[in-house]
Amino acid sequence: MLKRNARKFLKISFFVSLLLISGIVLLKSFITVNDIDANNVKNREKYSGLPNAPNKHKIAPTTNEKIDWHNYTEIKIEQNRKGPGEQGTAFYLPPGTESRKEALYKVNGFNALASDYIAINRSIVDIRHKDCSKKKYLKNLPTASIVVPFHNEHLSTLLRTATSVINRAPPHLIKEVILVDDFSTKAELKQELENYVRKYLPKVVVLRATKREGLIRARLIGARFAKGDVLIFLDSHTEASINWLPPPIAQDRRTVVCPFIDVIDYETFAYRAQDEGARGSFDWELYYKRLPLLPEDLEQPAEPFKSPVMAGGLFAMDRSYFWELGGYDEGLDVWGGEQYELSFKIWQCGGQMVDAPCSRIGHIYRKFPPFPNPGIGDFVGRNYKRVAEVWMDEYKEYLYLRRPHYRNLDPGDISKQKSLREKLKCKPFKWFMEEIAFDQPKKYPPIEPPNFASGEIRNVASNLCIDTKFQKQNDRFGLEKCTKDVPSQGGEQQFELTWHKDIRPKKRTVCFDVSSSDNHAPVVLWSCHGMQGNQEWKYDYKKLQLYHPISGHCLDCDIERKEVFMSPCDTNVITQKWNFQTFNRTALDNW
Ligand SMILES: *[C@@H]1O[C@H](CO)[C@@H](O)[C@H](O)[C@H]1NC(C)=O
Ligand SMILES: *[C@@H]1O[C@H](CO)[C@@H](O)[C@H](O)[C@H]1NC(C)=O
Ligand SMILES: *[C@@H]1O[C@H](CO)[C@@H](O)[C@H](O)[C@H]1NC(C)=O
Numbered sequence: 345m346l347k348r349n350a351r352k353f354l355k356i357s358f359f360v361s362l363l364l365i366s367g368i369v370l371l372k373s374f375i376t377v378n379d380i381d382a383n384n385v386k387n388r389e390k391y392s393g394l395p396n397a398p399n400k401h402k403i404a405p406t407t408n409e410k411i412d413w414h415n416y417t418e419i420k421i422e423q424n425r426k427g428p429g430e431q432g433t434a435f436y437l438p439p440g441t442e443s444r445k446e447a448l449y450k451v452n453g454f455n456a457l458a459s460d461y462i463a464i465n466r467s468i469v470d471i472r473h474k475d476c477s478k479k480k481y482l483k484n485l486p487t488a489s490i491v492v493p494f495h496n497e498h499l500s501t502l503l504r505t506a507t508s509v510i511n512r513a514p515p516h517l518i519k520e521v522i523l524v525d526d527f528s529t530k531a532e533l534k535q536e537l538e539n540y541v542r543k544y545l546p547k548v549v550v551l552r553a554t555k556r557e558g559l560i561r562a563r564l565i566g567a568r569f570a571k572g573d574v575l576i577f578l579d580s581h582t583e584a585s586i587n588w589l590p591p592p593i594a595q596d597r598r599t600v601v602c603p604f605i606d607v608i609d610y611e612t613f614a615y616r617a618q619d620e621g622a623r624g625s626f627d628w629e630l631y632y633k634r635l636p637l638l639p640e641d642l643e644q645p646a647e648p649f650k651s652p653v654m655a656g657g658l659f660a661m662d663r664s665y666f667w668e669l670g671g672y673d674e675g676l677d678v679w680g681g682e683q684y685e686l687s688f689k690i691w692q693c694g695g696q697m698v699d700a701p702c703s704r705i706g707h708i709y710r711k712f713p714p715f716p717n718p719g720i721g722d723f724v725g726r727n728y729k730r731v732a733e734v735w736m737d738e739y740k741e742y743l744y745l746r747r748p749h750y751r752n753l754d755p756g757d758i759s760k761q762k763s764l765r766e767k768l769k770c771k772p773f774k775w776f777m778e779e780i781a782f783d784q785p786k787k788y789p790p791i792e793p794p795n796f797a798s799g800e801i802r803n804v805a806s807n808l809c810i811d812t813k814f815q816k817q818n819d820r821f822g823l824e825k826c827t828k829d830v831p832s833q834g835g836e837q838q839f840e841l842t843w844h845k846d847i848r849p850k851k852r853t854v855c856f857d858v859s860s861s862d863n864h865a866p867v868v869l870w871s872c873h874g875m876q877g878n879q880e881w882k883y884d885y886k887k888l889q890l891y892h893p894i895s896g897h898c899l900d901c902d903i904e905r906k907e908v909f910m911s912p913c914d915t916n917v918i919t920q921k922w923n924f925q926t927f928n929r930t931a932l933d934n935w
C-alpha cells in the first residue's frame with residue numbers, strides 16, 4: 345500500500361541520515377592510537393595516510409583485460425548452507441529467551457540476541473540485478489583498506505561485518521580491515537574480540553582510540569592507518585554481499601563509489617533490498633533525501649549512476665584522493681554533516697560520486713538509538729554551519745531561514761577548509777545545484793511556495809475545531825472548543841494545507857495521514873513525507889469538504905465523542921463541512 349511504502353521511505357531517509365553514526369569491525373593486532381593526533385604531522389606520516397601522498401593512480405593497468413571476479417566455489421558453499429538466518433532469511437528466537445533478548449535490545453537498538461544465534465559467516469541470497477552476475481571488471485584492480493569505526497557495537501554483528509567483507513571478496517584485493525574502536529566500554533569488545541580476530545581474521549587490525557572521538561574522527565584514525573590504494577568506509581553492523589568489492593574499486597581515482605545499502609531487519613536479521621536505487625540529496629534543513637533515478641540510469645540498471653550526495657558512512661574512495669581533498673573536516677564533531685561536506689567537496693572540486701548497483705551492503709537500521717546524547721550542545725547544528733559556511737555560498741541562507749538559531753552558532757575555525765576550497769579552485773555551490781542536483785529544487789524548493797490554506801479548521805455542524813494537542817506520531821486527534829472562542833484554553837489548532845498538499849499543525853512536520861479506505865477510518869499524525877499518497881488532502885472551499893483523494897473519502901466527525909474520522913463524501917452531511925480559516929482561492933483553483 346502506498347502508505348506503507350511512503351512510511352518506509354520516510355523512515356529510511358531518516359535512519360540513513362543517522363545511519364552512519366556508528367562503526368564496524370574486528371581486530372588482529374591492537375594498536376593504541378592515542379598518539380595519533382590529527383594535527384600532528386609527524387605522527388600522521390608515521391601512521392598513515394600520507395595526507396600528502398603522491399598523486400599516484402590507483403590503477404596502473406598493464407592490461408585492460410577484464411575478468412569475472414565471482415568466486416563460484418564460495419557461492420556454491422553458501423548456497424548449500426542451512427541454519428538460523430542462513431540465506432538471509434528471518435530468524436525467530438526460541439521461547440524462554442525474552443529477558444536476554446530485552447537486555448541486549450536495550451543497549452543495541454536491535455535484536456542482538458538473534459544475531460548471536462546466527463552464524464558469523466551466514467549465507468545471504470544474491471539479490472543483485474541479474475545483469476550484475478555477468479559483469480566483468482579489470483583484472484588489475486587496486487587494493488582496498490576497509491575502515492570500520494565502532495562504538496559499543498555488539499560483538500557478533502561487528503564480527504559478521506568483518507567476516508562478510510573478507511569472505512565475499514578476492515583475498516588479494518583486501519589489504520586490511522581496520523576496526524577503529526571509538527572508546528567502547530563493553531567488555532566483550534576487548535580481549536574476546538582480540539582473541540577472535542587473532543584466531544580467525546588475520547586481515548583484521550583493531551585500533552583503539554583512548555578517548556571518545558566520535559564517528560568522524562574515528563574514521564580519520566582508520567584512514568590514516570590504512571595502506572591500501574582505496575579506502576572503503578563501512579558501518580559496524582553491516583554485511584557485505586556477493587562480489588561486493590570489485591565494483592567500487594574499479595573506477596577512476598576521482599570517482600567516489602557508494603554501494604547499494606540493503607536492509608538487515610533489526611528484529612529478525614532478514615536481508616532484503618530497500619529499493620532499487622535512488623540519487624542522494626537533501627532538503628534545506630539538511631535532512632538526507634532521495635531523488636528518483638534519471639531515465640538514462642534506468643536504462644542500465646547494473647551500471648553506476650551519478651548521485652549528488654552520499655547516504656552516509658558507506659563509500660569507497662581512492663586513498664590519495666581522499667587526502668588530496670583534505671579527508672574529512674576535523675572540526676566536525678561526533679557525527680552529522682560529514683556526508684555533505686565530503687559530497688559537496690567531491691563534486692565542487694572536480695570529482696564525481698556514483699552509486700554502484702552491483703555492490704550491495706546490508707545494514708542494520710536500528711529500531712531506536714541506544715546511545716545517550718553526548719551532552720555537548722547542538723553539535724549537529726555546528727557541523728551543519730561549518731559545511732554551509734565553507735561550501736554552500738549564498739544557498740546557506742535557505743538553511744538559516746529554516747534554522748535561524750544557526751546564525752548565532754559558533755562554527756569554530758573554518759579557515760583551513762576555506763583555503764582548501766581556494767587552493768583546489770572548487771566550483772561554486774550554484775554550479776552544484778544547477779548541474780548535479782538540478783532536479784532537487786522541484787521537490788525541495790529553497791523558498792517554500794505559499795500554503796493553500798491555513799489557520800483553524802472549524803467544523804460547521806458543531807462549531808468545534810480540530811485540535812491536535814501536540815500529539816505524536818501515530819496518535820489520533822479530535823475536536824475541541826475553538827481557542828479563538830475560548831482564548832484561555834490551550835491546544836494546537838493552527839494548521840497549514842501546504843504546497844505538498846498535506847495538512848500539518850503549524851511549525852511541525854507531522855501530517856494528517858489516513859491509511860485505509862474503510863468507513864470510519866482513523867486519521868493519525870505521521871511524519872510528513874511530502875509524497876502525497878496517504879497524506880494528500882484537497883480543500884473544496886465551495887462544498888467545505890476536506891477531500892482525501894487516495895481513499896476517495898472526506899473528513900468527518902462525531903460531535904458527541906469529539907472524534908474525527910473518514911467517511912464517504914456526501915454534500916448533505918453537515919459533519920463533513922469544515923471552514924478553513926483562510927485559503928488561497930487562486931491556488932486551490934489551480935490545484
Ligand atoms: C573462493 O572461496 C573459497 C571458499 O571460501 C576460498 O577458499 C578461496 O580462497 C576463494 N578463492 C579465491 C580465488 O578468492
Ligand atoms: C563458516 O564457519 C564455520 C565454522 O565457524 C565453518 O565450518 C564453515 O566452513 C564456514 N563457512 C563458510 C562458507 O565459510
Ligand atoms: C495564492 O496562490 C497563487 C498561486 O499559487 C500565488 O501566486 C499567490 O501569491 C498566492 N497568494 C498569497 C496571498 O499567498
Ligand SMILES: [Mn+2]
Nearest residue numbers: 363364366579
Ligand atoms: Mn549504522
